[in-house]
Amino acid sequence: MEIGLxxxxxxxxxxxxxxxxxxxxxxxxxxxxxGTGGWFESIGFRPGRxxxxxxxxxxxxGGLLLVLGLLTPLASAAIVGTMVVAASTHAAxxxxxxxxxxxxxLVLAVVGAxxxxxxxxxxxxxxxxxxxxxxxxxxxxxxLGVLAxxxxxxxxxxxxxxxxxxx
Numbered sequence: 001m002e003i004g005l006x007x008x009x010x011x012x013x014x015x016x017x018x019x020x021x022x023x024x025x026x027x028x029x030x031x032x033x034x035g036t037g038g039w040f041e042s043i044g045f046r047p048g049r050x051x052x053x054x055x056x057x058x059x060x061x062g063g064l065l066l067v068l069g070l071l072t073p074l075a076s077a078a079i080v081g082t083m084v085v086a087a088s089t090h091a092a093x094x095x096x097x098x099x100x101x102x103x104x105x106l107v108l109a110v111v112g113a114x115x116x117x118x119x120x121x122x123x124x125x126x127x128x129x130x131x132x133x134x135x136x137x138x139x140x141x142x143x144l145g146v147l148a149x150x151x152x153x154x155x156x157x158x159x160x161x162x163x164x165x166x167x
Contacts, residue, residue, distance in 0.1 A: 005121035006069075012111045013066030016079065020060025023052050043089060044156040051152075058082040062112070069124020072115060073133060073141035079112030080145030081152075088153045109145075116141045 022030020030036070033052045040055075041048030062078030065071050086105035093100035116138035120126050126133075
């Protein structure tokens with residue numbers, strides 16, 4: 001069980017680090033802060049560049065903390081929150097990723113939530129440091145991530161509604 005949890009943490013965490021690097025630095029075929037920020041602006045997440053930095057840092061730092069198994073509730077909150085927002089941007093396209101849907105953000109959010117509830121396992125810096133937290137803390141991390149995401153999404157929807165229609 002411990003090796004399986006380590007495998008999930010390392011693979012998913014490393015992929016999230018890559019997603020963050022795409023947004024922040026344009027790595028791995030990403031668009032960097034300017035390109036990602038422009039897209040965020042176009043869908044109502046303002047200011048777009050700042051939102052790109054926040055999303056990129058949440059993915060990069062959350063992913064890195066997940067890989068290391070360090071401050072796992074914080075990592076989980078960042079991952080859940082960012083992926084709930086990401087899912088909201090794909091919701092109109094349905095579930096499946098092949099149609100641009102929210103399948104991938106959903107899976108990543110569930111992994112973040114699962115690690116919040118189970119803890120990072122024995123092969124983690126949290127374990128080395130003796131940071132053993134209860135599932136209640138994990139539930140709090142999930143709630144924090146979802147709440148933060150709902151605030152960001154509600155703010156973006158308000159921004160989109162307040163933009164005057166083109167004449």
